Amino acid sequence: MAGKSESRPISIPQMLAVVGLVVIGYFVYSLGWMVWDGLSLKRIAEEYERDIASVKAEIADLEWQQARVASDAYVEEYARNIRKWVRAGETAVVVLDAPDSDWRTRPEPRTRRTEPRKEYWQEWWALFWDSPPP
Numbered sequence: 001m002a003g004k005s006e007s008r009p010i011s012i013p014q015m016l017a018v019v020g021l022v023v024i025g026y027f028v029y030s031l032g033w034m035v036w037d038g039l040s041l042k043r044i045a046e047e048y049e050r051d052i053a054s055v056k057a058e059i060a061d062l063e064w065q066q067a068r069v070a071s072d073a074y075v076e077e078y079a080r081n082i083r084k085w086v087r088a089g090e091t092a093v094v095v096l097d098a099p100d101s102d103w104r105t106r107p108e109p110r111t112r113r114t115e116p117r118k119e120y121w122q123e124w125w126a127l128f129w130d131s132p133p134p
Contacts, residue, residue, distance in 0.1 A: 121133070
């Protein structure tokens with residue numbers, strides 16, 4: 001009887017153990033996916049919260065700009081500095097800036113050419129060949 005293998009039937013406690021392990025494995029697997037989904041949703045929620053905070057900051061900045069632009073001081077600054085307007089009774093003065101020279105000195109007039117001007121083909125000839133034209 002050494003070569004013969006006996007097949008023993010599976011007992012009920014063994015069957016229950018196998019079914020229990022399968023059920024426990026399924027619950028562990030499902031729990032892992034739920035944790036993974038929860039973490040993903042948490043990351044997405046944090047991203048949305050950052051977006052909401054940046055939009056709220058932008059709204060606050062726009063409201064501040066709106067209040068500033070609506071003020072009389074801004075209108076006065078815009079009219080004077082950008083549009084160059086003056087009030088009734090004021091005189092506008094425009095200062096011309098000459099960065100490199102003194103405004104009291106005048107440049108010397110140019111002198112006229114005394115030599116006759118070459119024709120265009122002669123100038124091109126001189127550019128391409130360093131010899132006088134024929």
